[in-house]
Amino acid sequence: MGEALEKAVPLLVKAGAYAGPRGLAGALLFEACWGNRYDVVQLLLDRGVDVNGRFGDAMFGEDGRTALFSVAGGGPHDVVELLLNHWADITAKDVSYDTVLMAAINGRNSRRPLETIKRLLKLSVDVNAQNSVGDTGLHLLHISNYTYKKKRIIAKLLLEKGIYPLENVAVVQSSILTFVTSYGI
Numbered sequence: 001m002g003e004a005l006e007k008a009v010p011l012l013v014k015a016g017a018y019a020g021p022r023g024l025a026g027a028l029l030f031e032a033c034w035g036n037r038y039d040v041v042q043l044l045l046d047r048g049v050d051v052n053g054r055f056g057d058a059m060f061g062e063d064g065r066t067a068l069f070s071v072a073g074g075g076p077h078d079v080v081e082l083l084l085n086h087w088a089d090i091t092a093k094d095v096s097y098d099t100v101l102m103a104a105i106n107g108r109n110s111r112r113p114l115e116t117i118k119r120l121l122k123l124s125v126d127v128n129a130q131n132s133v134g135d136t137g138l139h140l141l142h143i144s145n146y147t148y149k150k151k152r153i154i155a156k157l158l159l160e161k162g163i164y165p166l167e168n169v170a171v172v173q174s175s176i177l178t179f180v181t182s183y184g185i
Helices: 003-014 024-034 038-046 067-072 077-085 100-106 113-122 137-142 148-160 176-182
Strands: none
Touching (some): 024 038, 067 077, 067 100
16 A cells, blocks of 8 residues: 555544445455555454455456455465454355455465465365356365475375265366376375
């Protein structure tokens, strides 16, 4: 966030900037999450910005994602924890039925994806949830850019939580069975 915006946030919130996801304060929450501005996220949440608001600005494609959804896929783990401590919905799905866990798995820009994935799994998210094309978190892991080592760790975590590797997954270049066995799981 720019210096001017940083100074303006407390004033805007104090003045009653609309706290819904389509309002200025809701947009600031998303921006603060992405910018790793823990202090600003804390301030906005303390002032009543809806932690589970679905961001629906036409400029951003109206994907229906929550702040947790966005930060799980590309943000810092401490901001994820802050949102979870403010009762962020771990069952949220976007318009493509991707879940927060899928966002964390697919989050190529995530700074500490293993911590976020482990935390979500501890909260008993649905590991077998499927998006609109039938992909599960395991399928998204298969096509991700993670290293072999990281994919293996995440795949083991998902399998330990009961993901069904062969049930209703989209057809991809190689099967999920090949993926799972290639990682020695």
